[in-house]
Amino acid sequence: MATATAHHGAHPTGISRWLFTTNHKDIGTLYLWLALILFFVGGAMALVIRAELFEPGMQIVDPHFFNQMTTMHALIMVFGVVMPAFVGFANWQIPMMIGAPDMALPRMNNWSFWILPFAFVLLSSTLFMQDQGGAPSAGWTLYPPLTIQGGIGTDFAILSIHMLGISSVLGAINVIATILNMRAPGMTLMKMPLFVWTWLITAFLLLAVMPVFAGAVTMLLTDRHFGTSFFDAAGGGDPLLFQHIFWFFGHPEVYILILPAFGIVSQIIPTFARKPLFGYNSMVYATASIAFLSFVVWAHHMFTVGLPLAGELFFMYATMLIAVPTGVKVFNWITTMWRGSMTFETPMLFAVAFVFLFTIGGLSGLMLAIVPADFQYHDTYFVVAHFHYVLVSGAIFAILGGAYYWLPKWTGHMYNETLGKWHFWLTVIGFNIAFFPQHFLGLAGMPRRIPDYALQFTEFNQWSTVGAFLLGFAQLLFLYLVVQTIRSGKKASTQVWDGAKGLEWTLPSPPPYHTFATAPKVK
Amino acid sequence: MGITRIKHVTGAITRLFLGISLWSVSGLALAAYELNFQKPVTPIAEEILDLHNLIIIIVLIIFVIVFSFMFYSIVVHRKSRGYKPAKFHDNNTLEIVWTIIPFLILVGMAIPSTATLIKMEDTSESELTVKITGYQWKWRYDYPDHDVSFFSTLSTPRDQIENKTAKGENYLLEVDNPVVLPVGKKVRFLITANDVIHAWWVPQFGVKKDAIPGFINEMWTRIDEPGTYRGQCAELCGKDHGYMPIVVEAVSQQEFDKWVSLQRNKAVAAQASAAQKWSKAKLMARGKQVYGQCAACHGANGEGVGPFPKLTGGKITTGPVADHLKIVIQGKPGTAMQAFGPQLSDVDIAAVVTYERNALGNNTGDVVQPSQVKALR
Ligand code: HEM
Ligand SMILES: [Cu+2]
Ligand SMILES: [Cu+2]
Numbered sequence: 040m041a042t043a044t045a046h047h048g049a050h051p052t053g054i055s056r057w058l059f060t061t062n063h064k065d066i067g068t069l070y071l072w073l074a075l076i077l078f079f080v081g082g083a084m085a086l087v088i089r090a091e092l093f094e095p096g097m098q099i100v101d102p103h104f105f106n107q108m109t110t111m112h113a114l115i116m117v118f119g120v121v122m123p124a125f126v127g128f129a130n131w132q133i134p135m136m137i138g139a140p141d142m143a144l145p146r147m148n149n150w151s152f153w154i155l156p157f158a159f160v161l162l163s164s165t166l167f168m169q170d171q172g173g174a175p176s177a178g179w180t181l182y183p184p185l186t187i188q189g190g191i192g193t194d195f196a197i198l199s200i201h202m203l204g205i206s207s208v209l210g211a212i213n214v215i216a217t218i219l220n221m222r223a224p225g226m227t228l229m230k231m232p233l234f235v236w237t238w239l240i241t242a243f244l245l246l247a248v249m250p251v252f253a254g255a256v257t258m259l260l261t262d263r264h265f266g267t268s269f270f271d272a273a274g275g276g277d278p279l280l281f282q283h284i285f286w287f288f289g290h291p292e293v294y295i296l297i298l299p300a301f302g303i304v305s306q307i308i309p310t311f312a313r314k315p316l317f318g319y320n321s322m323v324y325a326t327a328s329i330a331f332l333s334f335v336v337w338a339h340h341m342f343t344v345g346l347p348l349a350g351e352l353f354f355m356y357a358t359m360l361i362a363v364p365t366g367v368k369v370f371n372w373i374t375t376m377w378r379g380s381m382t383f384e385t386p387m388l389f390a391v392a393f394v395f396l397f398t399i400g401g402l403s404g405l406m407l408a409i410v411p412a413d414f415q416y417h418d419t420y421f422v423v424a425h426f427h428y429v430l431v432s433g434a435i436f437a438i439l440g441g442a443y444y445w446l447p448k449w450t451g452h453m454y455n456e457t458l459g460k461w462h463f464w465l466t467v468i469g470f471n472i473a474f475f476p477q478h479f480l481g482l483a484g485m486p487r488r489i490p491d492y493a494l495q496f497t498e499f500n501q502w503s504t505v506g507a508f509l510l511g512f513a514q515l516l517f518l519y520l521v522v523q524t525i526r527s528g529k530k531a532s533t534q535v536w537d538g539a540k541g542l543e544w545t546l547p548s549p550p551p552y553h554t555f556a557t558a559p560k561v562k
Numbered sequence: 563m564g565i566t567r568i569k570h571v572t573g574a575i576t577r578l579f580l581g582i583s584l585w586s587v588s589g590l591a592l593a594a595y596e597l598n599f600q601k602p603v604t605p606i607a608e609e610i611l612d613l614h615n616l617i618i619i620i621v622l623i624i625f626v627i628v629f630s631f632m633f634y635s636i637v638v639h640r641k642s643r644g645y646k647p648a649k650f651h652d653n654n655t656l657e658i659v660w661t662i663i664p665f666l667i668l669v670g671m672a673i674p675s676t677a678t679l680i681k682m683e684d685t686s687e688s689e690l691t692v693k694i695t696g697y698q699w700k701w702r703y704d705y706p707d708h709d710v711s712f713f714s715t716l717s718t719p720r721d722q723i724e725n726k727t728a729k730g731e732n733y734l735l736e737v738d739n740p741v742v743l744p745v746g747k748k749v750r751f752l753i754t755a756n757d758v759i760h761a762w763w764v765p766q767f768g769v770k771k772d773a774i775p776g777f778i779n780e781m782w783t784r785i786d787e788p789g790t791y792r793g794q795c796a797e798l799c800g801k802d803h804g805y806m807p808i809v810v811e812a813v814s815q816q817e818f819d820k821w822v823s824l825q826r827n828k829a830v831a832a833q834a835s836a837a838q839k840w841s842k843a844k845l846m847a848r849g850k851q852v853y854g855q856c857a858a859c860h861g862a863n864g865e866g867v868g869p870f871p872k873l874t875g876g877k878i879t880t881g882p883v884a885d886h887l888k889i890v891i892q893g894k895p896g897t898a899m900q901a902f903g904p905q906l907s908d909v910d911i912a913a914v915v916t917y918e919r920n921a922l923g924n925n926t927g928d929v930v931q932p933s934q935v936k937a938l939r
Contacts (some may be wrong), residue, residue: 273776277776278775355789
């Protein structure tokens with residue numbers, strides 16, 4: 040770093056630009072590409088699962104490898120796709136939305152990204168250790184004692200979870216520091232775009248629960264290798280202790296996976312309805328109360344473990360209560376659309392599909408909260424259907440919608456709208472064919488995480504597999520479209536969308552490398 | 563009376579809604595698809611089904627109302643129709659209304675749920691106790707009041723799983739020794755596990771509970787109709803989690819008593835035969851059957867699977883007999899090789915060890931007698 044001008048004028052190019060970058064836009068791009076690559080890796084694993092389940096009997100893989108696929112698919116999608124994609128959005132958008140020149144802690148920002156590729160190389164390398172037991176295979180929930188039996192892949196997974204945790208915590212600290220310290224003059228908290236709000240709350244959730252998860256897997260590690268018996272009843276421990284700790288992390292985690300999605304959708308809908316977001320204040324309060332409640336509902340994942348009656352009742356009521364703020368959000372989105380002047384470009388299509396399909400997942404969540412009924416639903420395909428409605432048509436649809444929404448800003452080019460619409464419709468149709476029938480499979484009694492099934496489940500499984508392949512291959516179209524938009528395409532205007540409001544739309548498309556070096560004034 | 567009517571109506575509406583949504587997805591004949599729970603055969607399962615139907619109706623009604631607003635808006639409030647955007651962005655009354663109404667609906671759902679849950683958790687005054695123990699990958703049933711105990715394993719032939727022969731009607735839902743229970747009696751289950759967590763689930767009973775090593779869970783059922791009921795392990799328990807079904811035969815009290823005495827006679831006969839000296843041929847034939855349990859990990863021909871060692875030419879299977887017996891009886895802690903001592907009889911262990919040493923490509927010539935097993939226990 041010779042002089043300040045050299046630092047600001049010339050940037051490294053080629054590989055060192057990306058390795059050493061401290062620029063929020065570059066780092067955002069890195070996060071988003073990592074997420075997209077892992078989306079295809081995790082997706083390929085899902086297709087292995089669905090291919091095996093096309094028919095009863097074992098056709099393609101053996102049961103042990105099947106379990107590796109379900110475990111790795113979940114770990115990669117949760118920690119490698121949805122979370123990094125949201126951090127990518129945060130990096131690009133938060134500084135531009137609050138009028139800051141960059142993230143508050145740019146060097147740490149670089150580090151929190153670059154931990155990730157190594158973590159995922161470690162995790163994926165276990166697939167090549169089949170002779171030592173292969174990849175972790177006890178499910179993404181890592182329940183002991185089964186996890187204790189796992190091979191060396193389990194230790195690799197634990198190490199990589201530690202790395203992911205460090206990355207997330209650093210990222211969360213950065214988001215909080217940026218939002219609390221670097222807002223432009225006049226950008227009061229209650230003027231912040233909702234995306235910024237949801238990320239602020241998400242960051243606090245991350246800070247609170249990632250260390251808990253790290254603690255849980257560390258206890259697994261010491262149980263495996265250092266003679267402790269936290270989770271081993273024979274040594275005075277308790278296998279259920281792990282489940283309590285895991286879900287104390289796990290339930291807030293599912294909100295970490297959805298709150299930023301709420302934020303993205305709350306940006307998109309007002310733009311295309313050409314009408315301000317309805318109930319901004321109540322959206323903020325609803326998000327905060329969802330986050331708060333998420334700490335007191337964890338045992339709804341454990342209704343069948345033999346909780347005392349009072350415990351079951353408490354967790355049933357608390358879980359049902361979450362439906363209230365969730366409902367408020369849905370009502371607010373619909374009322375934002377109400378009497379707007381709507382157009383349906385691809386981002387809006389994804390946002391509308393989000394509201395509709397996420398609500399199906401929310402309502403099945405409400406059903407799962409009813410303890411007596413959950414005794415039937417638990418650990419069946421009904422649960423699998425539930426969490427794919429909230430995670431795929433929830434988190435992933437919001438991510439895709441957000442990508443279409445901001446891609447013109449980021450790249451300076453309009454994407455191809457016709458292709459975008461094709462991508463949307465193939466995705467929605469494929470998704471519903473893949474996952475709607477799984478509700479019925481669960482009700483009829485098909486357990487989850489099985490490689491082979493009784494004959495009465497055949498037809499719906501075939502539908503599901505066909506839908507999954509459609510859904511999977513439709514994403515190649517998205518990859519093509521992104522590359523095409525980066526390379527060519529109509530020049531995007533500063534405003535991009537005529538209904539868009541907010542500081543990012545005052546910047547040229549693409550924005551210069553450094554933006555808001557002098558803070559804008561917000562009225 | 564009013565209640566049952568409501569149940570009928572809600573049931574009918576559910577089927578209608580489910581039917582329509584299915585038709586729109588598939589357009590295929592309805593008959594081939596199961597859309598809802600399996601037919602309940604206990605009072606609790608019946609109640610759960612009613613509760614489920616009630617909740618699904620409420621949820622569907624809410625869904626239809628809320629989204630009819632959205633779709634109306636999507637059709638009408640379009641720029642392409644020249645619709646001008648309104649300016650409103652707040653309404654406290656509305657916010658309060660749509661916070662309070664859902665809350666009240668939830669209270670309405672919580673009341674019947676709580677009532678059913680309290681009944682489900684009441685295991686008092688049972689007339690029969692059965693202890694269930696989950697193993698990788700089979701179930702053990704003990705009837706402490708009757709001195710009966712046995713293992714229950716999948717009986718679907720491997721050839722069906724590997725698509726070499728046609729699959730039977732109860733593919734993956736059939737076992738060698740079903741649990742037998744009397745109808746009309748309150749049966750209490752004590753459930754635990756030997757190795758990892760499993761879950762015992764029979765959908766038609768509305769009973770699902772985790773089997774956790776070191777802990778004993780309780781639950782109960784009362785079966786109304788005689789019949790055969792099938793279920794599966796519901797908690798991921800390793801490689802063969804998909805292959806540990808549950809089959810319950812519900813029979814009259816007389817038949818149950820007959821079954822109990824039959825089981826006792828079998829146990830006595832087994833003890834007598836363990837005292838005898840067995841021929842190699844008989845041991846090999848029996849060993850081949852028992853080996854089915856070992857094949858899950860060590861391979862049908864002793865070739866090993868992934869991390870599980872092969873037995874063909876193995877250090878233990880061709881080494882000293884005592885070491886071989888020891889690992890089968892005591893297992894290898896920290897691995898999936900469990901202690902088979904408590905699970906298998908002296909005869910079975912003698913037979914399977916003899917088999918492993920003289921088949922699977924091994925040929926040590928050793929013949930192991932049940933008495934040798936007994937001595938090592
Ligand atoms: C109204 C809101 C929701 C309610 C009441 C709810 C309720 C539940 C319940 C009770 C379960 C446990 C089911 C069982 O295992 O028997 C569950 C599972 C799950 N939920 Fe939700 N949920 C809601 C929203 C969400 C959201 C927003 C997400 C994520 C974006 C989510 C992700 C999941 C996941 C991943 C699981 C399964 C975890 C596993 O066992 O692997 N849920 N939900
Ligand atoms: Cu949860
Ligand atoms: Cu299992």
